Amino acid sequence: MSSSLLFTSDTRADGVRERDFTVGEIPGVLWSPESDPGLAPLVLVGHGGGIHKKAPASAGRARRLVLGLGFHVAAIDAPGHGDRPRTDHDEREIDAMFAAREAGQPEGPIIVRYNAHLAEQAVPEWSATLDALQELPEIGTGGPVGYWGINMGTATGVPFVASDDRITAAVFGQHWPDFLVEPARRITVPIEFDLQWDDEHLPRAAGLELFDAFASKEKTLHANAGRHKQLPRFEADSAVRFFARHLGTPAAAAAAA
């Protein structure tokens, strides 16, 4: 897979420049400081299941990273999500998930199976997107790149970060171990990992097992009291500080280029 990046829109508001793009079939968005920052670190944001690249969680992270640190932030729609078509397989899995929910049965096994399927497609898409982003002069090759994705963003992110050594720091969390333990064992870059202590879907031991699997010398678990959707907003601030520590500053990125 090798396609260049085509910008399809370019708007500026409240300090943030937002450019929609495509890389082949993949729709994405690149957020940057409104006043051209030149070369700066890049963070890739993977969205959660059932939402899309510009959902509030992703757009909020982007604002924090762009306005707080002067970074570039890119997000793409996962297969079957956002502006991308759903296949029959997507529809069947989504139906199965809702059926389990209505029947009061655990959704976990279906989510794990479906996310594993999506991750297989999404990992090469992330690599191709990063290839294309690195052709932009304000990103370039060799600069620091982070990845930030919780839930389904972790299902894709763990195999992606394990397979792409351009990623130098990552924030993950809130996912079953299953197919992620093997790639997690190959990850050695610094990790911050979020988990909800009272998650009604993800058993505590399962969440801890995935955190345990990372080979990273620096890894930090942030486990908060609360249910699956109650991840505190201050964890987004913490993730921004984590990337500031590990990816450096726009000035440092420019000096190293």
Place this chain on the structure above:
Amino acid sequence: MSSSLLFTSDTRADGVRERDFTVGEIPGVLWSPESDPGLAPLVLVGHGGGIHKKAPASAGRARRLVLGLGFHVAAIDAPGHGDRPRTDHDEREIDAMFAAREAGQPEGPIIVRYNAHLAEQAVPEWSATLDALQELPEIGTGGPVGYWGINMGTATGVPFVASDDRITAAVFGQHWPDFLVEPARRITVPIEFDLQWDDEHLPRAAGLELFDAFASKEKTLHANAGRHKQLPRFEADSAVRFFARHLGTPAAAAAAA
């Protein structure tokens, strides 16, 4: 126990005013902004085993809170520590601890037993110290008060915070559950809790059991890869932000008085 606070020294350097004090037999230190801040939140710092009220970990926390937030910070020597005499019981327990270490046996059971003994004495000492500190016009009654203590500072801090409702937020960590589970179940104020994922003394399940016991609706576990003494320095910065979130600002404290 009711004694007033007597200042025994008063120095100013690098932005921090440091006043040694005694409350009865208890030697303590109060750190404040060098330029009199007026009424400001107070954080009590409990030191770890074998060290003392001005050891680098405590003095470093004080500098961060004083210079970063404009808070007051107080620390006292635990029984048998710092400027306080050791009893025969202290000597026996310390000997037993070193003997276990040299024999390659687990120190945990001795530390737990000794810390439980010290906490029984130290809890009323902390309450008496806080009584006396609150008589100072720059602290006053009714203002927000935090507690920050890891290791032995948690052994004393958990029963102290459970018994003294003046404490409105606390940072704990790195201790066995044992005698702390019962008081932890009575604590409902926000908690940040540090744990080392690869602690060679404290089994992981034991550390998690203590975190699990707190009744606090807001509690956050920070578990970092690394051994007992490798708690990353960025956790001190995180604790300072935690207190900033929960204790407010000097200006707010003054306005509320």
